[in-house]
Amino acid sequence: MGLTEKMVENLFPTVKQPNTFLKELEHDVETSSGLQIQLTQQRSSETWPAVFSLPAFPQQIHEALQRKDPSLKKKGKSRLRSLLIQVLFDNITKHTWYPNHTIYADVLGSLITKFPFLKDCSASGHDTLLQCLRNKFKKERISLVRSSTIQELGVKRNLMDHTSSDGLGFEEEHAKRRKTTHPIYTQENLENMGEDETSFQEHISAINTELRRGQPDYTEIKNHMRQTLFKRLELMEKPTKEVMDMFPFLGVPQLVLHEIKIRFGMDLHINLENALQALAPKILRVARSGCQSELLTNLLLNIDPSTKDLEKNAALLILPSLFQENAKFLFCQENESARPTPTIIFHGASNPLDAKRASIRMDGVTIITDDMGMTEALECLFAVYFIFSVEYPKPITHTMNFIEHYLFKLYSGHKKIVYTSS
Known part of the structure; x- marks a missing residue:
């Protein structure tokens, strides 16, 4: 951090x-630029309950859990599992948008304790669900930043291609x-720019000589830089x-x-x-x-x-x-x-x-x-x-x-x- x-x-x-910058960026009507960087305060994970209780599940999820629906733990996408993850996500975001390991463990530990059939083969028993829930948070945070930040600022292209990393x-x-990729230059325009190999080396030599002076003539150096630009691009x-x-x-x-x-x-x-x-x-x-x-x-x-x-x-x-x-x-x-x-x-x-x-x-x-x-x-x-x-x-x-x-x-x-x- x-x-x-x-x-x-x-x-x-x-x-x-x-805290997180750009979690929620609000428009400032009082500024001429219309740009106001204001955050909605993130609740601290310290407000997380000492003893976590699972939320009440919608009837469709409740029934699927009771009948041990296999689609809740199958590989690949599952509509019921997505709904389950959504309920857990909604519950956690009442406290924080950036859950830590303890919060994930509390929620998923409680879930597989009550519904043991959801356990996977990992040591924790809930690695699959953990990955789904983490991905949900990543996706929703990116969407939140895009909607409240990029639209407000008028960004020309997406800034948030990846989630942040420590x-x-x-x-x-x-x-x-x-x-x-560098454009292809003809011998004619290279010569017009003074960029044949001989003149290129002469320009570079002139720059280095000027730099060694006590008070270099930067105007002259900049001119040589312009003359050698295209050739130098190939060497960068x-x-x-x-x-x-x-x-x-x-x-x-x-x-x-x-x-x-x-x-x-x-x-x-x-x-x-x-x-x-x-x-x-x-x-x-x-x-x-x-x-x-x-x-x-x-x-x-x-x-x-x-x-x-x-x-x-x-x-x-x-x-x-x-x-x-x-x-x-x-x-x-x-x-x-x-x-x-x-x-x-x-x-x-x-x-x-x-x-x-x-x-x-x-x-x-x-x-x-x-x-x-x-x-x-x-x-x-x-x-x-x-x-x-x-x-x-x-x-x-x-x-x-x-x-x-x-x-x-x-x-x-x-x-x-x-x-x-x-």
């Missing part, structure tokens, strides 16, 4: 029942790349270290952001600043009204209120917690092991709001290191995701999709290359 484990230890008290057992040796699928060895200028924040601009026609900095202007206060308001209130309070503890971009940075740091996702896949501290996917590493402070320096690492390679806070680091992080065509890791996918769509106004197909003259 929320921030990384070590950051939670340093910053926040233990929170036993994390990331346990998620280990990849290298960041997973998207399959990309190589291992991360090879790419950075060939193109070290992608480790300079303003140049990696320029790469996004010439490739996708997007200014990440402007898009993020504009979006956070409207959304940061609302994200923090949601956090204060839910179970993240204590998390946010401790995050801001002893932080100078006049700190630059404090509200924006805090809103971004709290996002994974609101989505109930693993923040380790977004950011961590320098003494923690970073995941192979692009990750923000904060340096010099246990509280990321205090950190004055940050890095972006991928596949064990430090791609960017600079004096920057969360907002600037996030811009560089997404630039790395997009120029390397990296897939979002599942344990942080909802957070990343939200940022991509609503903060950066990007779309993760990455298929259309927009060449701009800027």
